[in-house]
Amino acid sequence: MAIRRILFVDDNFICSFENCEILREEGFSVLPAYTAPAAFEHINRHQSLAALVTDIDLGPGDDGFAVARWARKSYPGLPVVFISGTASGRHAAEGVCGSEFVSKPFNPQQVVDALGRVMHAKAA
Template sequence: MPNPTIIFVDDDFICNHDICEILNRADFTVVTAYCAAAALDAIATGDPLSGLVTDIDLGPGADGFEVARRARAAYPDLPIIYISGTAAGRHPFEGVSDSTFLSKPCSPQQIVAALNRAIRLEAT
């Protein structure tokens, strides 16, 4: 069985790189995006996806909430995990349903655990 493929979106290069390394070691295939436009391009390919992890504040352009809405439009049951140090209060109002929110700073292990829970729940 192939590794689950996820898109990881964070405009902080160091954070993105470090977390993606851990996700790869945890047997995820990671598509890395540093902005909303790159994430939306990755979603538009139509390749099979098992999850999306996105920061909320992604700089100019769309935010993580918009990325998640577009991902859910393309993949209705896609597990979504938001990570942010500033948007916890917005998640209940702007986040897609059945999504998870992790406050930054969060450890890569917390992200791995949240993905494993979300993907396992989707598989049942």
């Protein structure tokens, strides 16, 4: 069976909780992180990850782009979905290659669909 562990990074606890629950209902195992340093800790544990979903604006310090770049060092080609309510214009310039962007507010199915596309693209 394929690994379906997702690292979900969002500093908004409510948004994170709701989306992690929906991803679990879709059959994913979800590791939540609420800050970039917490995401780095998960990545540094070298657990198998199927994908990363990260908010871009994570408060003070590193942002979601930094999290994605760090994750790709440990997991080359890791499927990435960025989410943000304010940074859509930055995705093309700062997002990692092959990633997708979903604008907040969103229907959780949009994130599930974006994950399907980026994970399918890696498998192809």
